[in-house]
Amino acid sequence: MTQTTATVFFGNIARAILAQHAPPDLRRAIVLLPNHHVVQPLAQALARTANLPALLLPQMLTLNEWTQSIPLAGAIVPDTCRAATLYQALRARRWFQDADLWGIARELLALLDELTQHRVALPQNEADFLAQLEAAYQARRNVAMQFEARVVHELWYAMNASGELDAARAQQQRLAQLAQQADAPLYVLVASSLAMPEVRFLEAYAERAPVTIFDLREMGAQQHAVPDAALRAPHRHLREQATHLREHHPHAALTTRLRLFGAHGLEQEAHAAEVQVRRWLLAGKKNIAIVAQDRLVARRVRALLERAEVLVSDETGWTLSTLSVSTLLMRWLDALQSDFYHQDLLDLLKSPFIFADQNPGERKQVVYQLEQLVRKHGVASHLQAFLDLAQGEAGMQTALVRLRQAAEVLGKSSTTLSGWLHALNASLSILGVVQGLAADAAGAQLLQALQTWQQELAADPTRFSRTEWRHWLAQQLDANTFSDKSIDSPVRLTSLAATRWRSFDAVLLLGADATHLPGTDNGSMWFNDAVRATLGLPTREAHLARQRDDLLALLAMNDTVLATWQESKCGEPNLLSPYLEMLRALHELAYGDDLAERELGALLQSAHVRSADSALPDAAAMPTPSVPQSLIPQRISASGYNSLVACPYQYYARHMLRLNELDEVREGVEKRDYGEWVHAILHRFHQRFPLLDAHAGKVLDEALHSISNEVFAPAVKHDYLARAWLLRWQQAIPAYLDAQLKSEAEGWHYQNGEVPFELPLTPELMLHGRIDRVDARDRASKVLDYKMMDALRLHNKLKEPGEDVQLACYAHVYEADEAAFISIEKDKVIQIAPPHDLPQLAQANIARLTAVFAQIRDGAAMPAHGVDEACAYCEMRGLCRKAEWA
Amino acid sequence: MRDARFVPEGGMGMNNHLALDPRHSIVVEACAGSGKTWLLVSRIVRLLLAEVKPGEILAITFTRKAAQEMQARLHEWLHLLAVGDDATIRGFLRERGLDAIDDALLEKARGLYRDFLLAQPGITISTFHGWFMQIIQRAPLNAGVPVGMSLLERTTALREEAWQAFADSLRAAPESAAAQSMQWLFARYGLHSTRALLENFVHKRAEWWAYTATLSPGPSPASGRGEHESAGEGAVDWALEQLRDELDVDANADPAVDWGHDNNKEMLFKFTTQLACNGTGPQQAKASELEQAWTDSKPDERFSRLWPLLFTLKDEPRIGSPFKPTTKQQEDAFILPRDALQASLLAVHDALTEQEALRMNAAALRCGAALLEHYQELKLRAQQMDFTDLEWQVCRVLNQGECAEYMQYKLDSRYRHVLLDEFQDTNPLQWQILQSWFAAAAAVESRPTVFVVGDPKQSIYRFRRADARLFGEVREFLQHEFNAHFLTQNITRRNSPAVLNAVNGVFRSLPDGFVDFEEHAAHQSELPGHVEVLPLAVMEKPEPAEIADAFLTLRNPLTEPRAEAASGARELEAEQFATQVADLVANWSIQEEGVGLRRAEYRDIMVLVRKRTHLRVYEHALRMRHIPFLTSRRGGLLDTLEAEDIQALLTFLITPFADLELAQALRSPLFACSDDDLMQLAQDAEGGWWMRLQRCALNGSASAGLMRAHTLLQSWLSLADKLPVHDLLDRIYFEGDLAHRYAAALPAELRETVHANLQAFMEIALNVDAGRYPSLPRFLAELRELRAAENEAPDEGKVGKIDNALRIYTVHESKGLEAPIVWLLDANDTQRQTDSYGVLLDWPSNAPQPLHFSLYTDKRGRGARRAHYFKAEEEYAKREEMNLLYVAMTRAKQALLVSGSGEADDASWHGRIAAALAPHDNPLRVAASVITFPVAENRAITGSDALQFAIPTGKRTAHSTTEQRRGTWLHALLQHLAPPNTISDRSQLQARCGIPADAMDALWQQAQHLLAQAHLQRYFDPRHYRAACNEIPYIDARGELKRIDRLVEFDNEVWVLDYKTGESADPAQLMEYRDAMRAIYAGKEVRCALLFMDGTLDEIQ
């Protein structure tokens, strides 16, 4: 078997260590590793090289692990406390209006830590600091810069004055101590330039004990030749470089080691990655890394792999704020803040983590019941309103009462952070959330975090308002991550930085485009690179160099790498990572291979794992159900009839299947409310004033206004905008009175309003409904229907006989001689009658209705052939599926 | 696009030497298709060759897509320079205006690629907004820019929220001035128009702030909160003051009342005398009516009584009979007093209109400002700002002298060369910002060179506040201040001569708003082309139906569908269009670079409409012919049936009582249940549909389809509240076999689109999950919001490169695109929708702020004083209309087809192009056998490949029990408590081992107790042994890594201790340890023991 590149590297290191330390006891040596995954291959290399039955291994650890083992003189002030102190300092200084002080505090802390780590001491004098900045910015002094200098300077001193031990300082102390105590030989594995604090430490250590550094960048020239030439060499001339490579490293081609796949869009990239991983698995690879530069694609890949029952273990973490356990927390606070706005409330109650002491089935039942009530009665918020709604429903009552109790616990307006956390925890206990979270890995970690913060902050006396606290909490949830350790798999999701010195059977580099590789940090809000360089802080350059080195290390350590990226995104071009682009160019020039992965694309079409083998559906076509007797209604209203005429299938869905849209909680006044109210107003009005003629205009006007005000009052009280609707109606009042008087002058008298009726047409069919109004003149009668619609539209409705059946049906019921819509618009009120002979029209419509019903009973089909106008607002379009018929 | 470029020297092209010379500032006005991008990117190459660092270059273009394309092109060229041979490079450089090409230059050209790719900081190629974002993130702390803001891309939901908050504030204070004003507005204009007006005001807030900025230089008007309230009020008062002056309104006067005084009586009677004298009957009657109106009313009513008598409802003077002199009357004597009277009334009317306008402005500005405050407040609370805020904040920052200067230092990049693409789309505020930037750069002595390309003829983004007039202004400014050279280019690489003939023909005559037009010339003078204007589709007027039909026969809805209502001219046009497209794909050929002559395909056709209103009609016609097409329908992705299906399913999963949603899911291809299935469920009248489905699945009466639905739904229901939305959706897609089932159910031409839409939906879920605090209900609520927000709805899935479909765009969307064949639909429509209820602005492009800002309502309320603004607006709108036509026509590479419906209209696009056209043959109607796009087959699913099957890999470890966790903790405690390296600080230890506080006490006790036991002192008290260590790793011969809990060395023996904290002991393991240690401690006895947590030490033999 040929050795992998990585084995060669580790073999070299093992030989170097064994040359200094006699086996089998290597315990005196200390090896600093970039991460603990490297322990295994290095130990194995040592065993192989030493070739003994057993070896006591050197101390192999990361620098962090090592420093953590050094005891400290004092306790470390946790960052939560420092942030609170800093916030308080910022708040007191009133420098930033309207700003998110937590955000600023966070950025400042990061800066202060960096200053500590890099042992930057600011000059005592603010003016000196300013001068320093001025020089670094190469700028003239100005107010903005002065302010920046002042903020940093003042707070640096304020925070340092306390002399407290923070994490950065502690680390410094520990490193110093380690270097002081140095006695064992130290071996260090590095893949890129060390950060300043580490360099200092190693220098100090080397004064007392030998330090050997294994730098991946300098090992294995062969494996590095091309990538190194492409990315690290200072040489600018690609063609010469290519020639040189070809001559000196004829075998260095990456052809078998690295491939690039450009995808069209996210789904294709994810699919390609997933298929490649499965190909590797099929080829017997045991240890596969997915290096996720683009988390979104990674998530998609993971889901696709799970389809093929390939589980992925995840070394990277998920920000707490993106987890559903945190959603619950925030939704609870949202609900409190919005006085239990129904969406927040229902969302909260639908979380599986609440009321965990209850049977989940019951809990869900309660929520659904509540939701149905809320939708039906349109209750938008207020806990009390929900409680009223749930009268007599024990399950709901209990749930809501628990919410109330929990809310009371969090009722204060200001307290300390730990006070808030304490209250939060208490409220969560009441809600059975603690129990729910504890049963979930992420939830348990969240609870743990809340508890830790509460303890850390126990002594902090600063008081915060509820809003400030919420911001704090949100920031904490953003800043902390959860990693899911529950999956053990040969396929692992990891990050570029975590691959240092690791080798895998195969590596998939996901999202290798220019945006994600190198990834940009947004930079700190303080200073710029020039200033940071002057102060001795790391610059963006260093950040990028590290990523480049990590990429080079990855390519050096691994013999099979596929990098994928989206060549186009939503039809826009998307560039490959400049590193890989450079590499590709050089490689193509030197070895005539552009590294493109060409097989994969062709495979994708057919490489889907499918779950189902159930028969595929037939091509969609217009449905034409014929309906069994038991579903044929015995009653029909005018609007039902209208629907039947417009589209039999629509009628079928509405009245035979009896399907309805869900009620929505409406928060503002809508047109249909307006219609209802106007109906109610006119009904009341005419009950009081059947004949207008008998009254003075002013009396009528006032009466109608006052009735209107009464009817609108509840809405107006609730919603300012209802006034607009009221005004709109009020503007129609004079026109309405005019029209009514005119109608009276023609001899028509109001007779009755809101008349319900039920009229058997056949033994099996009853016509039912409610007539807005009936007028009489001598023996004659006229049915009327109010419509808040312009006259033209109503005209059109009535133009074709039998297409709008409402008036015809009413006329039939009342044996009316005339029928009309009353079109009510702003300053225009007109009656519109059908342009046909009414008795005949009524007769024809009823005859057709009974005939059609007879046909339906005989099994006639109900075709879905509404015209576009009917379909435009038809809620049944998802059932008839008109859009997909061939 | 790749090879579109400026014609090299010697051709008819312009001077590339000059245009690309890095030392000069340049303004280029270049026609469509002339290769502006080529020029711009070439200029960047030249800059780089001139040793300019990438970080010193700022290139701004109009869309992200354009920026990406530019960047891609740049990389491609630099790559070419790096790998090309000398001749290639020389050719490349010569094309870009370089003559003296020596070796050093070649060398430099070769090195650019690497230098550029790895440069830090890199080049900035961005949109204005992208660049502004960079600036704002680095804005000085004291600039009053809210720190830590994120960009809000969709504003509809927040605007709605602001509107509600505003309404609530009015409800809380119904007597306040704002509430009174609102009441007034409602009464005048109604809810809908009032809201439109106020929203338009909010939309134009940048202009508002700019207009009132001099007045209120407060720290940040955009941050709107508490103390600015008064500033806001002040701004309104100030603006009203300006308006009052301009409208010349005396608030205290009532012109109508004044008019009724006796001084006007004479004028009236002079006319009535004429009217009556020799007058006809009606004239005499009218005369007395007029006189009566005067004498019978009080002075203050006279105007309103007389006005309707002398003016029409449209406020036009009545001059027809009876107000027309008859032959018996003397014309002058009649007309003069009539006109005088009407003029005097009109003056009053005008004054009243202005008064009304002022009153409206007073009310609406006040309310608008209050609404705006709510909107700003909401964003502030959410730590967000939208594009307008961003622009304004940047403008503000850069207008504070010191801040602007500071920004020059603060950015890591220092721009010495600024390139601006599509400059005609820039708005005044953006130009302001650039100017401030230049000024600040000059102040720190690094004034950049500026390179501007654009084409005022292609300015079509007025609705986004772009102003093409800027182009001229800026040109002058740059010529004056930067010594810029001005160049023009009218040779296009894109269009065929045939298309250009039509373009020249239409614009040669300088239509609306054009003041000059240079004829375009084609670079590809041999490219065959064709322009055709189809005859207008007209509808025969249908015979009016006999209404009084003696016998009414009504349609039977079961057997006879209703006739589609508007079977009109447009439908005919659509027919014509679809037929022709079919013909075109069958019989036309096009010329493709690199391929040659080939058959025309659907994807070669770009269909343009000016507005989306009637798209449905055309789509219908295409669908009837099974022509595949992609369209950017309003409403977008979420309104497609497939997206609705998924939404219905998800809704059902969190509200299982949603019967209709369940039914829709059942009917969708996902389950493809039949109507019989639905009727079966409907017949069981008890409980919700889900319950019924469960019941019939249990009692065995369910069809296979229902059974499958039941099983899947059951499992998804149990996951719906646990899985993140994306993961849930993925389960649904996968387990439901979604892609295949939709493909099977749909007609072929819809498959690609639907497939892409389903993916796009998945992507939305993925993005939402990556956001904060996701949940399924929230996701659905967000979708509802997206759906409600018309213009902000997500795009439908864009199918990758591989689809062969005709594309339909609006002209606005087509900007920057091209196609071999362009079809301009509905080109005879000349109706333009103008905004009533909006903001009237006068912002000359070189002015730092608007000179006029007021609100207007419907036509009648506009008044005479502002007429010149409206006129200017209208003219500008007309010009833009012509620009749109220019853009539309120039999209066509080879063929342009124009169709329309209705009465012929010379001023319509159809009419104009038709007039410019001479009849000719169609050279594209030739046969070609080459087809590049095979007809898509339904994808066959082949069997047996191993990649179609699951490969079970990895396992989920069980959640550890409390006992196990306690064990682990105790283990960890012992490790750190046993010497050497004992950690004695309890809290440190706790942190180190990650032990929760409530568990620590007991564990601590237990560990301490254990270590204190007398019989164990031999192993734990350093006085008793030679050496000991904890957690000792070793590796055995098989390469397996092991860890021993504790190893204690005595003089002649070595003990291996294994802590047992619960799990069952494995003696074999211990034996292995012993064997290994024997190999290491050769010569010493190695013994091993299990140490139980109660202190029992159990030696293993």
Ligand code: SF4
């Ligand atoms: S969408 Fe149209 S065809 Fe379908 S049910 Fe509704 S009205 Fe009938």
